Amino acid sequence: MVIKKEIGNLQKKTLANSGIVIQDLKESNEFLNILFNQxxxxxxxxxxxxxxxxxxxxxxxxxxxxxxxxxxxxxxxxxxxxxxxxxxxxxxxxxxxxxxxxxxxxxxxxxxxxxxxxxxxxxxxxxxxxxxxxxxxxxxxxxxxxxxxxxxxxxxxVTDNEIFKIELENKNKKLLELNQQKNELLGVAAHDIRNPLGVISSFSEIMVEAVDELQPDNLKEMLGIIYKTSRFALHLLDDILDYSKIESGILELKIEKTDYVALVQENVSRNEFLSIQKSIPIEFTYSSANIIAEIDPKKIDQVLNNLIGNAIKFSFPGNSIKVNIIEEKDYIITSIEDQGQGIPEKDIPHLFEPFRQTSIKSTNHEKGSGLGLAIVKKIIDGHNGRLVVSSKQGEGSIFSFYLPKH
Ligand SMILES: Nc1ncnc2c1ncn2[C@@H]1O[C@H](COP(=O)(O)OP(=O)(O)O)[C@@H](O)[C@H]1O
Ligand SMILES: [Mg+2]
Incomplete structure (x- = not known):
């Protein structure tokens, strides 16, 4: 296209060294064409x-x-x-x-x-x-x-700029959300850890003030409470540290070839100590005795502990628990099935959020932090696996996790 000259009233400006003025150039079609196309x-x-x-x-x-x-x-x-x-x-x-x-x-x-x-x-x-x-x-x-x-x-x-701007806005939003989550987490963690510390403090105060008057039986009972409560506080702190470590992206997995049935068997045996006291038998079955899993055995042990622990915690005496392993072509599927209280449908989507506890309470006053399932989910995700829950209130729950074989 050819643009014809258009003479404005602009001040004439001299281009450095050249002696040509912009006004002259504006009258040149060649100059305008260069501008137009460049x-x-x-x-x-x-x-x-x-x-x-x-x-x-x-x-x-x-x-x-x-x-x-x-x-x-x-x-x-x-x-x-x-x-x-x-x-x-x-x-x-x-x-x-x-x-x-x-x-x-x-x-x-x-x-x-x-x-x-x-x-x-x-x-x-x-x-x-x-x-x-x-x-x-x-x-x-x-x-x-x-x-x-x-x-x-x-x-x-301006597509690149706009996409960059949108990405930046999204990242900022995410950062704000994460920051808020972190503050909430900190608030809940501080609150939860305050309770056992309060108990320990009160009981030790009584003991310090009345040590001469207390009977050995009372002393023993109080020390027992202090011991149990401090164990719980330690447990809670471990969970919080674990969770925040995983949350900040530090989930270090030490993947090893693991004799999977032996790992689960050992975990079941440990948990049977607890479950037998509650008259809740655990039945363990597997599709094959030789299953080699490429996993972080300590972390998967933590997963099993949490899931079997929950099954015991939320079941009544006389209920039973089934732990089952199925080896498929691409996955090893482990399921923990209980006949306990089940979980209300509305709570299921939120089970894996930190500090989330439902209206379903433990059957023998066992304490919890509400972090167990959040940690389980992170560990299974870290293994590129999948965690599935199916539960019906009043009938029981099945928690299954799929671990990829490679
Ligand atoms: N097997 C189960 N049966 C019934 N409710 C369960 C079961 N597992 C978990 N829940 C519910 O989910 C909540 C969160 O579980 P979890 O994260 O392990 O926390 P915690 O065990 O410390 O309470 C529990 O408080 C309980 O209400
Ligand atoms: Mg738990």
């Missing part, structure tokens, strides 16, 4: 029917345009606007055209003979048969030239 903004010009009459090199690059498929075409048809492509209609006639900012700006420029300021157009285009989302910043300028009215549209592709 500028990084895409520029195109439309007539009153919003048919494209000319465009520059940057426009060609942005929309992969050629003279044949672009010149004389209605704007949206030429650009590959998704609204046009999807409705198989012409630009200006689809149901979305009335709200198209680009169209509105062009028409405003024609109607009022005024420029429009920078606006952002977020739109998908079909370019070379590929659907691409673009963020385009554009402004329009009205010109009256050789008895013809035209609007020039100047477009800058």
């Amino acid at each position: 500028i990084t903004s895409a520029i195109f010009m439309v007539d009153k029917d919003v048919r494209i009459q000319s465009f520059n090199d940057s426009f060609k690059t942005l929309f992969d345009a050629t003279d044949e498929i672009t010149l004389g075409k209605i704007c949206g048809n030429a650009l590959g606007c998704i609204n046009v492509a999807e409705s198989n209609a012409d630009c200006g006639t689809t149901k979305n055209c009335e709200e198209c900012q680009l169209r509105l700006s062009m028409l405003t420029s024609f109607l009022k003979k005024i420029p429009t300021d920078k606006s952002l157009l977020t739109r998908e285009f079909i370019i070379n048969e590929i659907r691409i989302l673009k963020y385009l910043q554009f402004s329009t300028r009205y010109i009256h030239f050789n008895n013809q009215e035209m609007v020039i549209i100047i477009v800058d592709d």
